[in-house]
Amino acid sequence: MSTRIIALAAGKGKRMNSKLPKVLHGIAGKSMLKHVLDTAGPLTEKAPIVVHGLDGDLLKSAICRSDIDWVLQAEQLGTGHAVRQTIHLLDDSDLALILCADMPLIRTASLRKLIDRANEESFSILTVVPDNPFGYGRVLRNSQGYIDRIVETFDLKYSQTSVTECNTGIFALRASMLKRWLPQLNKNNAQSEFYLTDCVALASSEGVNVSPILVSDPKEGMGVNNKKQLAFAERVYQRQLAEELMEAGVTLVDPDRVDVRGSLVCGKDVTIDVNVIFEGDVNIGDGVYVGPNNVIKDSDILENSTIKANCVLESVFVGSESKVGPFSRLRSGTALSEKTVVGNFVEIKKASIGEGSKVNHLSYIGDAELGSNVNIGAGTITCNFDGANKHKTVLEDDVFVGSNSELVAPVRVGAGSTVGAGTTVTKDVEGEQLVVSRVSQKHIPGWRRPSKDGSDSSLPNATQNKTRK
Numbered sequence: 399m400s401t402r403i404i405a406l407a408a409g410k411g412k413r414m415n416s417k418l419p420k421v422l423h424g425i426a427g428k429s430m431l432k433h434v435l436d437t438a439g440p441l442t443e444k445a446p447i448v449v450h451g452l453d454g455d456l457l458k459s460a461i462c463r464s465d466i467d468w469v470l471q472a473e474q475l476g477t478g479h480a481v482r483q484t485i486h487l488l489d490d491s492d493l494a495l496i497l498c499a500d501m502p503l504i505r506t507a508s509l510r511k512l513i514d515r516a517n518e519e520s521f522s523i524l525t526v527v528p529d530n531p532f533g534y535g536r537v538l539r540n541s542q543g544y545i546d547r548i549v550e551t552f553d554l555k556y557s558q559t560s561v562t563e564c565n566t567g568i569f570a571l572r573a574s575m576l577k578r579w580l581p582q583l584n585k586n587n588a589q590s591e592f593y594l595t596d597c598v599a600l601a602s603s604e605g606v607n608v609s610p611i612l613v614s615d616p617k618e619g620m621g622v623n624n625k626k627q628l629a630f631a632e633r634v635y636q637r638q639l640a641e642e643l644m645e646a647g648v649t650l651v652d653p654d655r656v657d658v659r660g661s662l663v664c665g666k667d668v669t670i671d672v673n674v675i676f677e678g679d680v681n682i683g684d685g686v687y688v689g690p691n692n693v694i695k696d697s698d699i700l701e702n703s704t705i706k707a708n709c710v711l712e713s714v715f716v717g718s719e720s721k722v723g724p725f726s727r728l729r730s731g732t733a734l735s736e737k738t739v740v741g742n743f744v745e746i747k748k749a750s751i752g753e754g755s756k757v758n759h760l761s762y763i764g765d766a767e768l769g770s771n772v773n774i775g776a777g778t779i780t781c782n783f784d785g786a787n788k789h790k791t792v793l794e795d796d797v798f799v800g801s802n803s804e805l806v807a808p809v810r811v812g813a814g815s816t817v818g819a820g821t822t823v824t825k826d827v828e829g830e831q832l833v834v835s836r837v838s839q840k841h842i843p844g845w846r847r848p849s850k851d852g853s854d855s856s857l858p859n860a861t862q863n864k865t866r867k
C-alpha cells in the first residue's frame with residue numbers, strides 16, 4: 399500500500415480576520431501549509447494533493463512546487479466535501495493520509511506511527527488532549543478503545559462535553575473506504591457542512607475498527623484557527639528550536655528571546671545574546687558572539703567574530719576574527735575578510751573589505767573594493783550613484799582615508815596613498831601619494847560673532863549674517 403498525502407487548505411479561515419488565506423500565515427517565517435507538506439514529505443514518494451479554494455493561485459505561488467496535485471474545492475462545504483474533490487486521484491490501494499494544513503507543529507514521527515497503525519488496521523486517527531478542547535471534535539471511544547464517533551464542538555450534547563480526547567483532523571485510511579463513505583456524508587449538523595469526521599460513524603457501523611493514536615504533547619496536535627493560536631504556536635516552535643540549539647552546545651542567554659525564521663547552523667562555543675532574529679540560511683562558526691538586538695539574514699559569520707549590539711546583516715559574509723557593530727547595517731553583497739572592523743553607524747553595500755581593514759564610524763561604503771589594512775575615517779562616503787547608474791570605488795592596500803571625505807565613483811586610490819580629511823576625491827590617485835582637496839584655512843583676527851543689537855556690524859560677514867535674518 400502506498401501513502402498518498404491529502405492536505406486540506408481550502409477553508410476560508412474566517413477566524414483569522416485576514417485577507418491572506420489561513421494556511422499561508424507563517425510560523426517561523428514559513429507558511430503553515432509548507433510546514434505540513436515538509437513534515438509529511440519524508441513519508442511517501444507520491445506527489446501530495448493539496449485542496450485549495452478560489453485563492454489557489456496565492457497558494458501555488460507561495461508554495462512554488464511543481465510536484466503537487468492541486469485540486470479546487472470551489473465552495474467550502476466542509477472537510478468531507480474537501481476530501482471528496484480528490485477521490486479521482488486516488489488508487490483504491492492507496493493509503494490516504496489526510497492532513498489539515500493548519501497544524502504546523504505536527505511531527506513526522508507521529509504521522510509515521512499513524513500510518514503504521516493504519517497499515518495494520520486500515521483506519522487510524524491522531525488524537526490529542528488539548529488544554530482547551532473548544533473548537534475540536536470530541537473522540538468517543540467504544541468499550542474496546544476504538545473510536546466510535548467524533549462529535550464536533552457545535553454538535554455536542556451536554557453529556558459529551560466532559561470528553562477530553564479530541565480529533566487532530568489527521569486521518570490515515572484506505573482510499574477504497576473513503577470512496578465508499580464520502581458520498582454518504584450529509585450536512586445534518588450544526589454547521590451544515592459535510593464533516594470528514596462522520597466517516598468514523600460509518601466505519602463503526604460497518605464494523606471497521608478506527609484506532610486512535612494519541613499524540614503525547616498536546617501542543618503538537620494543535621490547530622491554528624486565529625491569531626492568538628498562531629502566536630502561541632510560534633512560541634512553541636521557537637522554544638523547540640532553541641532547545642535543539644542548546645542541545646547542540648549553543649549558549650542562548652535567554653532561550654525565549656531568540657527567533658529563528660529559517661535555518662541556523664552553529665559551530666562550537668557560540669553565544670547568542672537576547673533579542674536576536676535569524677532569517678533564511680545563517681551559518682555561524684566556532685566561538686562567535688552575537689550581541690543583543692541583531693537581525694541576521696542569509697549570512698555566514700566565520701569563527702571568533704563578534705557581532706556587537708543592534709546590527710542588521712543581510713546576505714553578508716563576515717570573515718574570521720572580525721568585529722561588527724554596534725549599530726552597523728551590512729547589506730547584500732558585503733564581504734568582510736578576516737580581522738576587519740566595521741563599527742558604529744556604518745552602512746556597507748555590495749563591497750568587499752580586505753583583511754585587517756577598518757571602517758569604524760559613520761560611513762557609507764557602497765559598490766566598493768577595499769584592499770587590506772585600509773583605514774576609513776569617520777564620515778567617509780563613497781558617492782556611488784550619479785542619479786542613473788552605480789559606479790565603483792577601489793581603495794588599494796594600505797590606503798588611509800581621512801575623516802569626512804567623499805570618494806566620487808568611479809574612482810581608484812592607489813596602494814599606500816593618504817586622502818586628507820575633508821577631501822572630495824574625483825580623480826584616480828596614484829599609489830603612495832597624499833591627496834587633499836580641502837579649501838585652505840583662513841584666519842580673521844578679532845572677528846566677532848553676530849549679536850542681536852547689531853554691535854558687530856563693523857565687519858562685512860557679520861552684516862551679511864544680519865541681513866539674512
Ligand code: UD1
Pocket residue numbers: 406407408409410421449471473474475476477478479480498499500533534535536548550564565566567592593594595620621622623
Ligand atoms: C476540524 C475537525 C475537528 C478537529 C479540528 C482539529 C471536521 C469537521 N472538524 O475542525 O474535528 O478537532 O479540525 O483542528 O473535520 N477545509 C477545507 N475545506 C472546507 C473546510 C475546511 O479545505 O470546506 C480545511 C481547512 O483549510 C483546514 C482544515 O480543512 O486546513 C480544517 O478545517 P477547519 O475549518 O479549521 O476545521 P475545524 O473547525 O478546526
Ligand code: CA
Pocket residue numbers: 498500621622623
Ligand atoms: Ca482547524
